[in-house]
C-alpha cells in the first residue's frame with residue numbers, strides 16, 4: 001500500500017522499471033507493491049534463476065554429451081526446488097502446493113532447451129571461456145556512485161579475458177540475437193557503476209537468458225551510456241513527485257498498479 005515516501009536515491013532496478021513503464025517508477029517509489037502474489041509463471045522464473053547459479057558447476061563437470069548435461073540439470077532443479085522455501089521464506093509463504101508444482105513443472109519443461117544451448121555453446125566456444133563467462137568472482141556485489149547518484153547489485157561479476165565485467169541474469173524471453181533494449185540499459189548502468197568503483201574502463205557485460213541457457217555479450221555504446229544518464233534524471237524527477245503521462249503499455253494487462261494508474265489518470269483528466 002501507499003507509504004507516500006519519496007526518495008531521491010536511484011537504484012538500477014528503478015531504471016529497469018522505467019524502461020518497462022515510467023509510471024511504474026512513480027507507484028513503486030511510493031510504496032505500492034510491484035507484485036501481488038507469486039504465480040506459477042513467476043515461480044518458474046525464480047526456479048530457473050536459481051538453477052542458473054549451478055551452470056558453472058554443471059559445465060565444469062560435464063563431458064560434451066547432451067544426456068549428461070540434462071541429467072545434471074535435472075538433479076540441480078530438484079535441489080533448487082527443495083531449497084527454495086528456505087531461500088525465499090517470506091515471498092513463498094502463501095504459495096499453494098498446486099502453484100509450486102505447476103511452477104516446478106514449467107521450469108522442468110525448459111531443461112531440454114537449456115541443455116541443448118549449453119552444449120551448443122560448449123562446442124562453439126570451449127569449456128574454459130564458458131567457465132570464465134559463467135563463474136562469479138563476486139556474487140551480488142553492492143556497487144554505488146555518488147557522482148551518478150546511482151546504486152545497484154548486479155547478479156555477479158565475472159573475470160573474462162582478464163577484465164572484471166558485470167553479468168546479469170534474466171529469466172524472461174530471449175531475442176533472436178543480441179539483447180533486448182531494456183537489458184542493454186540494465187547492463188550499461190552496471191558498467192557505469194563498476195567503472196566508477198574501479199576507475200577502469202569496463203568494455204562489455206554479459207546477459208544470461210537463464211530460461212534458455214543462453215549467454216550474450218553486450219558491448220555498450222556511448223548512446224547507451226547517454227540513455228542511462230537521461231533515465232537517471234527522469235527517475236529523479238519522478239521520485240520527487242512528477243507523475244509521467246499514462247501510455248497504454250504492453251505491461252498494463254499484468255500490472256499491479258493498473259487500478260491506481262487508471263483512477264489517477266481519470267482524476268488528472270478532470271483538471272487538465
Ligand code: SF4
Nearest residue numbers: 021023252255258261
Ligand atoms: S497500468 Fe500500464 S501505464 Fe499504468 S503503471 Fe502499469 S504499465 Fe504503466
